[in-house]
Amino acid sequence: MIIQKSYKFYAAHRNEELQDKCSNLHGHRYGIVCHFQVERDGAISTLFGDFDHFLEPHFKENYDHAMLIHQHDPLYETLQGHMKRTGENLRLKVFPNPTSVENLAFMLFSEIREFGLDLVQLDVQETDTSIIQYTLNDWRADQERFEAGAPHHATVDSP
Numbered sequence: 001m002i003i004q005k006s007y008k009f010y011a012a013h014r015n016e017e018l019q020d021k022c023s024n025l026h027g028h029r030y031g032i033v034c035h036f037q038v039e040r041d042g043a044i045s046t047l048f049g050d051f052d053h054f055l056e057p058h059f060k061e062n063y064d065h066a067m068l069i070h071q072h073d074p075l076y077e078t079l080q081g082h083m084k085r086t087g088e089n090l091r092l093k094v095f096p097n098p099t100s101v102e103n104l105a106f107m108l109f110s111e112i113r114e115f116g117l118d119l120v121q122l123d124v125q126e127t128d129t130s131i132i133q134y135t136l137n138d139w140r141a142d143q144e145r146f147e148a149g150a151p152h153h154a155t156v157d158s159p
């Protein structure tokens with residue numbers, strides 16, 4: 001049986017590797033749908049609140065009203081300098097790779113499974129018309145890619 005749980009957060013980012021509008025700072029209302037494999041024991045499988053217990057604070061503290069930033073984006077160094085000069089503590093979610101929705105899905109999938117939740121699919125909606133469906137197989141393939149040292153850089157297949 002699958003339980004679907006939906007969450008959202010608002011975050012800023014840019015994709016500095018794309019030579020288009022996406023290299024400008026901008027934000028999204030990210031819609032997250034988690035698909036959990038559950039087993040029922042009698043009338044109930046896993047309580048809906050058991051997922052929220054882990055995930056609501058996780059999204060609120062790490063992603064909501066944060067800036068998703070690639071550690072090799074020159075802007076990251078600028079923001080670090082700003083915080084050092086002003087003492088301001090900006091909420092930055094640092095990525096080892098560009099903050100594409102694909103890489104966000106990998107990051108979230110890894111973090112959610114770290115809580116011991118049996119996540120089998122993650123849908124990430126970045127805009128009104130674009131959603132990616134990221135499966136357990138996608139995650140395992142990405143783990144091998146990244147462990148094999150595949151470039152984390154965006155590969156934009158020409159249309």
Ligand SMILES: Nc1nc2c(c(=O)[nH]1)N=C([C@H](O)[C@H](O)COP(=O)(O)OP(=O)(O)OP(=O)(O)O)CN2
Binds near residue numbers: 022101102129
């Ligand atoms: N495969 C991907 N394509 C794009 C990504 C991504 O992460 N993966 N990201 C972007 C940008 O973040 C951009 O902000 C969204 O681009 P846009 O082309 O505007 O997206 P939509 O067409 O879905 O937006 P609508 O407002 O619904 O028209 C670009 N591409």
